[in-house]
Amino acid sequence: MLEIKDLHASVEGNEILKGISLSIKKGEIHAVMGPNGSGKSTLAKILSGHPSYEVTGGEILFEGKNLLDLEAEERSLAGIFMGFQYPVEVPGVNNAEFLRMAFNARRVKADEEEMDPLDFDELLSEKMKMLKMENKYKERSLNDGFSGGEKKKNEILQMAILEPKLAILDETDSGLDIDALRIVAEGVNSLRNDNNALILITHYQRLLDYIKPDFVHVIHQGKIVKSGDKALALELESQGYDWVTT
Amino acid sequence: MTDTLVESSAESAFLDLHKKLLEQGRSALAELQVTALSRFEELGFPHSKHEMYTFVNTKGLVATSFSLPDGSASVSEDFVASHIYPDCKDQCLVFIDGVFDRGLSRCEGVNSNLMPLSEADEEVKAYLSETAENENDVFASLSTAFCDEGLVFKVEANTQISGTVQILFVSTGNTAGSVMHTPRIVWQLGKLSEIKVIEKFVGTEGGYFINSVQDWLLAEGAGVSYTQVQMDSIGSWHFSKVRVYLNRNARFHSSNASSGNQLARHHYEVRLKEEGSEIRLNGVSVLDDKEQVHNFVRIHHEAPQCISHQHFKNIVNGHARSSFDGTVIVCQGAQLTSADQLVNNLMLSNDCHANNKPNLMIFADDVKCTHGVTVGQIDEGQWFYLQTRGLSAKAAKELLTRSFAKSIIETIEFPEVVEELNDTLLKKLEARND
Numbered sequence: 001m002l003e004i005k006d007l008h009a010s011v012e013g014n015e016i017l018k019g020i021s022l023s024i025k026k027g028e029i030h031a032v033m034g035p036n037g038s039g040k041s042t043l044a045k046i047l048s049g050h051p052s053y054e055v056t057g058g059e060i061l062f063e064g065k066n067l068l069d070l071e072a073e074e075r076s077l078a079g080i081f082m083g084f085q086y087p088v089e090v091p092g093v094n095n096a097e098f099l100r101m102a103f104n105a106r107r108v109k110a111d112e113e114e115m116d117p118l119d120f121d122e123l124l125s126e127k128m129k130m131l132k133m134e135n136k137y138k139e140r141s142l143n144d145g146f147s148g149g150e151k152k153k154n155e156i157l158q159m160a161i162l163e164p165k166l167a168i169l170d171e172t173d174s175g176l177d178i179d180a181l182r183i184v185a186e187g188v189n190s191l192r193n194d195n196n197a198l199i200l201i202t203h204y205q206r207l208l209d210y211i212k213p214d215f216v217h218v219i220h221q222g223k224i225v226k227s228g229d230k231a232l233a234l235e236l237e238s239q240g241y242d243w244v245t246t
Numbered sequence: 247m248t249d250t251l252v253e254s255s256a257e258s259a260f261l262d263l264h265k266k267l268l269e270q271g272r273s274a275l276a277e278l279q280v281t282a283l284s285r286f287e288e289l290g291f292p293h294s295k296h297e298m299y300t301f302v303n304t305k306g307l308v309a310t311s312f313s314l315p316d317g318s319a320s321v322s323e324d325f326v327a328s329h330i331y332p333d334c335k336d337q338c339l340v341f342i343d344g345v346f347d348r349g350l351s352r353c354e355g356v357n358s359n360l361m362p363l364s365e366a367d368e369e370v371k372a373y374l375s376e377t378a379e380n381e382n383d384v385f386a387s388l389s390t391a392f393c394d395e396g397l398v399f400k401v402e403a404n405t406q407i408s409g410t411v412q413i414l415f416v417s418t419g420n421t422a423g424s425v426m427h428t429p430r431i432v433w434q435l436g437k438l439s440e441i442k443v444i445e446k447f448v449g450t451e452g453g454y455f456i457n458s459v460q461d462w463l464l465a466e467g468a469g470v471s472y473t474q475v476q477m478d479s480i481g482s483w484h485f486s487k488v489r490v491y492l493n494r495n496a497r498f499h500s501s502n503a504s505s506g507n508q509l510a511r512h513h514y515e516v517r518l519k520e521e522g523s524e525i526r527l528n529g530v531s532v533l534d535d536k537e538q539v540h541n542f543v544r545i546h547h548e549a550p551q552c553i554s555h556q557h558f559k560n561i562v563n564g565h566a567r568s569s570f571d572g573t574v575i576v577c578q579g580a581q582l583t584s585a586d587q588l589v590n591n592l593m594l595s596n597d598c599h600a601n602n603k604p605n606l607m608i609f610a611d612d613v614k615c616t617h618g619v620t621v622g623q624i625d626e627g628q629w630f631y632l633q634t635r636g637l638s639a640k641a642a643k644e645l646l647t648r649s650f651a652k653s654i655i656e657t658i659e660f661p662e663v664v665e666e667l668n669d670t671l672l673k674k675l676e677a678r679n680d
Contacts, residue, residue, distance in 0.1 A: 048634050076636035088631035092649030101645070102635040109636070141649075158635060 001026050001063060001197050002166055008057035009046050015056065016042045018222035024166070027194040031208055031233060032201045034219035035241045040201045041085060043219070044170040047199075048082035049075050062166070076102075077109045079165030083155040083172045085201075089143045095154070096124060096138035099161050106162060127160040131187045148175035156187045163191070168199045173207035185210030205237035218244045256291055256308035264391060267314055273394040274364030281378040282390035289384040298383065301569035301601040302511055302540045307483050312426045312455065315343045319418040321450065326350050326416065329448050331662045334412035339397070341415045344427030344456065346397050356399070356411060363396030363430060370398060370432055373463065377489065383513055386487040389428040389457040396430030403436030403465070410442045410660065415458070419451035419479055426455040433461065435468035435496075442471040444660055452481020452507075459487045464496035466520070473658050476504040476512075477670070480537070484510040492516070492523035492552075501658045502529040503667050505674070506537030506566065516545040518552035518580075529558040530654040532671045533566035533598075543572035543587075547580040547613075556587040559654050561647060562598040563675060573605040574617070580610045587617040592650045594624070594675070648672050 002024040009017040016039045024030055034040050045053050047060070049072035060067040062078065070078065090098075103123075104114040115123070124138065131153050143151050152172050159167055169188070173181055188211055192198065200211060208216075208230060216232040217224045218241075226232065226244045236243065264283055273279060291308045292299035321342055330338050330352075339360075340350040353360065366374070381387045401407055417427055435441065447456060456478065462470060478484050484507055490498050504510055516525050531539040545554045560568040574585045591600035604617040624646055632642035648668075655667050 050630060071639070072630060072633040073636050073638050073642075076634055082634050084631065084634075088625075088627045090628045090631065090646070090649070092652050093632075093645055098632075098635075098645075101637060101641075105636040105638075105641075162635070 003061040004058070005060070006058035007043075007046070007055065007060065009042060009053055009055050011042065011053050016222055017046070019058070020219070020222070020224055022217065022224065024197050024199065026197055028215065029192075029198045029200065029211065029213045031213035031216045032199060032219060033203065033205075033216060033233065033236060036203070038219045039222040040219055041170055044082060044085075044168050044199075044201050047075075047080065047168050048072060073105075076162075077106055081159050081162055081164035081167040083152075083159060083167065083169040085170040085172075085174070087143050087151040087155050089141075089145070091141045091144045093142045095140055095142050096121070098142050099124060099158065102158065103161050124161065127157055130160065130190060131157055132183050133157060149177065149180040152176055152184060153180065153187075156184050160187060160191055164196065166197050166199070168201065170201045171203060172200075173202055173204060181207065182210060205233045208233050220244065257287070259311060260286070260388060263312060263314065267392060270314070274362070275393060275395060278374055278378055279391050279393070281375055282381065282387045285378060285381050286384060286387040286391055289381070289387060291384060298542060298571075300603065301567075301571060302509070304509070307455065307509055310424050310455075313420075313423045315345075315425050315427065319343045321350070321416050321418060323350065325450065326414065329414055329416070329446055331410075331412055331444060331660065331666075333660065333662060334410050334444060337409055338412040338414055341413065341429045343418055343425070343454075344393075344415070344429040344458070345395070355409075356407065359400055359407070361398045361400065363398055363432060366398045366432065370434060370463075373461070374432070377461070382515075383487055385457055385485045385511075386459050386513070388426075389430065389459045389485075389487070392426060393428040393430045393459075396432065398432045398434060400434040401436055401439040401441055401468075404438050405436065406440040407442070410444055413443065413445040415445070415447045415456060417447075417449040417454040417456050417478065417482065419449055419453035419482065424453050424455060426457055429456070429458045431460050433463065433470070435462070435464045435470065437465045438467040439465070440469040442659075444473045444475070444663060446475040447478050447484060449479030449482050452479045454479075455483040455485070457485045460489070462488070462490040462498060464490070464492050464498060464523075466494040467496060468493075469497045470499065471659060472498065472500040473660060473663055474500070474502040475663060475666070476502065476506075476510060476539075478505075478507045478510070480507050482507045485513070486511070487513040487515065490514070490516045490525060492518050492520070492525065494520035495522040496520075497524045499526040500528065501654070502527075503655065503658070503663075503671060504529070504531040504539045505671055506531060506533040506539045508536065509538050511540040511542065513542045514544070516543075516554070518545070518547050518554065519549060521549045521551045523549070524553040526555045527558075528556075528654050528657050530560070530651050530671075531568055532561045532651065532674055533563065533568060534674050535564045535566060537564075538567045540569040541572070543570075545572075545574045545585070547574065547576045547583045547585065550579065550581045550583070552580065552583055554583075554585045557654065558589045559592070559651060560590070560600055561592045561594065561651060561675065562600050563594040565595075565597045567599040567601075569601040570619070571603045573607060574615060576606070576608040576610050576613050576615065578609040581612045583610065583613040583615065585613070585615040589619045590650070591619070591621045592623070592647065593621060594647070644676055647675055
């Protein structure tokens, strides 16, 4: 599904990613871990098409197509979803209306008819129930004044509505208390199937107790320095990042 | 020095024009006209550093040679009907070129509330001559000096006007030369009376200067909901002065939506005269090309426990200009005043301008007053975020722009006006973003 080959990237002239290669197949969950500043979030931003990050070498193929040729919205419409580490507050844009716009943008792209507001409201209510989100979040402005936990839940709600083929969750677990983490993880798990894939970017092993990865990769100084299965995460937890980085 | 020469010739042009007006016959408001004219002479047109016109360049306007309306204007009923809101179709007062046109109006329901300004009661007459003598805005003086007849809309005590009253100002441009129109309405609200008003300004073509003055006199406990929609022809000038006097516990809630023209200026002069009165002024303008809208606000808190709230938002694109010059004056003894003032500007191009001068003058020691201004562009972070959810760059920008204006537009309590503004005002930007 996703092939990252020898990816080099820089921001404002500083090289952050120095040759990352990663192959992700349908149905897989990959966890990308690493200390602060290792390049985890840069990888997520590159995948989502952030304009401030410049790819200086290598390539990314998504379902055989060159991802780097696509604008952010084209990537989204192609089925890539990025859960932000810091979801952006957008005052004045109604949450439910925005979700419907995003949902219908995808439908239009697939030559399907737009869903009418009433049907969409039903769909939205169902997904919100799954995430134990109160109805009032429909009427509020997108992420505006939401607590950290509410924002992260709202990201997963967007993911649940958009049903992406590939989701990249950038530190979705940070800032969540254990109850919220459990709800978010359950939400993510319920969206899993054999046709989609997930990249979890995280600093802590804790999330992986709830969402079980097939592969764990450790990034350090812009390179994947170790890959393994879930046992690698546990080992990292007990021995710390020094174990792989020195 | 050059300024002075231009201005003095501009003033004498208007004085000459006024002589012509007098030659046409004695107006019912002749005395008031003369008072206003002499005030006009005292005030003179503003020079470029004039305190009230810091951000408004009136040179082009005052240098224009105006003629008197010849009364030949005709506006089709269809044109008028197309600008009447469905909810107001039985209660609409139509002004053509600044003059009340009973034939085109639908005022059966409110006939008993209307009277010509020249037949107003002594209280209103005294008020008019006092304000004409002490007028602080030269364009308002000019308006009064040229106003042959106005209208008084009186609501008796304990009366609520049912439904919504629309005032439609239609200006017919004159391609041959420019004409000034001077509509005048005095709204007299009795104790505990209420009214809802929508005002709309439109033009058939450019080349006119609509210079309106309105006075709102609210007795104890009166309540007003007032929405103004400014959609004049692009090649026109629009000046309006709205004077509001509020007695005990009176409430005045106003929203203004402006589409701009070559020079639009709204002047609000508000006096919270007695305890417990409240004013709310909201405004939104969406400007493109060389359009301009300027807001000038003076709110005088003269009594304790009064509330004033101002929120203005401007979306400025192209070479457009907007300005806000607002002062809240909390007089001595006006304790427990609550006043806030906020102006937000969204700049969409490199060549647009937004000038802002928020100001507080406080002479009491137990008050709560805030003021603030923001000037900014589309937030890149928000823009990108929306795009990662599948919205095109254009759709995302539009959504952010609309949402900026929405918080003001949605305070308007008339759904048909909100719908119209969504359809027309905000559509202006979509065309531009293509």
